Amino acid sequence: MTGFVSLFQAAVVFGTVIMFGSVGETITERSGNLNLGVPGIMYLGAIASLAGSFFYENSVENPSPILCVLIALVAAFLASALGGLIFSFLTITLRANQNVTGLTLTIFGSGVANFFGGSLNTLAGGVGQISVASTSAAFRAGLPLISGGSGVFSQLFLNYGWMTYVAILIAILSQWFLSHTRTGLNLRAVGENPATADAAGANVTAYRYLATCIGAGISGMGGLFYVMDYTKGTWANDGTIENLGWLAVALVIFTTWRPKNAIWGAYLFGILYWAYFYIMGLTRASQEIFKMLPYVVTIIVLIMISLRKKRENQPPEGLGLAYFREDR
């Protein structure tokens, strides 16, 4: 039982990172933009939150937790939305290819983040690695009143940092937005068939810009959660965020472009990813084979949806295609 509890806990923390990433990317992809820059955007969000709180914590004696959280959130959102803006400007206004631009954004984001993550402290005149203990503590605080229990139910569901629940809330809100609001339906129309949406009066450019920038902002929260909660306010140049970013892209497929499925899908990915740790008798080599699971499962889902051809499970029709009104 304790084995399962700790597996589940690891899966939830892991899953929250990719849940943010994938919900943001879902919104972007629903507008028809296939942004392969998610890892880069998560990197940007991570480093911006870290840098913002680093400078704040270093400039005052007693950092106030609320300000710590606010600064980190705003910095992460702005930096990752800026990444989305670069992508939008290049692909929508300058009509560059989406795949290539996205991959460039990933290279750029990982470069920026690992560069500053590795040398921010040195540049600021400090010694050793960067660490933002106060902000991290503020992010890892549980929900007031309900968290802190010691029963199995509390341990399984209630004792996480508050951002875990924000992720679920954002997933639910995004699902509601996409399927129950006029703007959300318009957004999907833009992603399915931009020419028709344009004819119906939707401003394709505006929808795509906004969806990409806001989607990127949400994805960036995954990076923030990773540095503040997962690694407790420190930085390591080990490329984990990039792997998690690609998993977030995988999760978008797994959820068949529905944010509500990301809630359980993300935790399932977490369980699949950590399963090797709890299976007895694995050698170090065979553990690596187990870590393939999330990707293999995603490939299977991808194949299944193309085999079954259920219309509501398909990727948005216009995904990855640029729209120019003049081109017919």
Add this chain to the structure above:
Amino acid sequence: MDNAAAVAKKKEPLVRITRRESMKTYKSVGIRLIAVLLSLIVSAFLIYSITKVNPLKVYVSMWNGAFGTARRSWVTIRDVMMLLCIAVGLAPAFKMKFWNIGAEGQILVGGIATAACMIYLKSLPPWLLFICMLASSLLAGAIWGLLPAVFKAKWNTNETLFTLMMNYVAIQLTSFFVAKWENPYGSNTVGVINQTGREGWFPSIFGQEYMLNVILVMVLTVGMFVYLKYSKQGYEIAVIGDSQNTARYAGISVRKVVIRTMLISGAICGLSGFLAVSGASHTISTSTAGGKGFTAIIVAWLAKFNTFTMIAISLLIVFLEKGAIEIASQYNLNDYVSSMITGIILFFILGSEFFINYKLIFRSREGGAR
């Protein structure tokens, strides 16, 4: 000007965008050069704001980092060849509009196959071992490319996402073999394979360690150029890339060509894994591909599938990487600065394509469109 014209003029947007029919070569090259120059200026500002060092000095030390000594020049050339090889492999797939994002994985499985030959077949005579490594790396890469192609051809499974996932399956597979072959035990690296006997290492030609890499990749570059431009199969690829319906109408079997092209594409990417393991690092790790599979996508795309243009772009990117690593070590920064600069330069080049393909028409003062 009558009233209607005035209204029409008011409604006319300030800038209109139209597609250019064609552009003179010197102009398009000029635009790209301006883009590179602009990006270097932006990067220079960035470097200055971080290091407070004269950016010109920085670029001089970048040059030294890439070409400062004969040894460095050869390492630069070796890495250019590696990147070029992958880009050449990707060219046919992209020309067909098949988004093979999976080069990273195809390189790794090619590398695993090569390393396996080096470890298990080292008693073979050198020429036979060489053929085994070559064949197995080609085969491994081809299989990795074949899987997504079959599903794309038969059920129209999204190849961008499929090949992307295959990368991570390959990375885990590499980790598996690294753990299996680790040497010394507990180091979690394979170490240099066959350090003493050098079995399976590329031989020196004309006294140059990396000459064989150059020869192999140059043959591929020329071959791929001819294949795409002058062969019937290359023509079929071009037709499918432009319009699948046209291809079907012309009696081309789209399925067959998709599968055949991805076999070629995957095989060449697998071969670059052979170059990386046998011709360069003599070891295998998850960083054997090290993001080159992704960078090569950008190289292939920017070169518009012209394999000779790819040489120039690969050279630019590798030069920047080497240069940035040199700056990093001189000024005590970490070498991720190279990814940052590469990213900025690629953003500018991507953006500049717009000015080559499209024309901006400003609203004229006299009223009415020109």
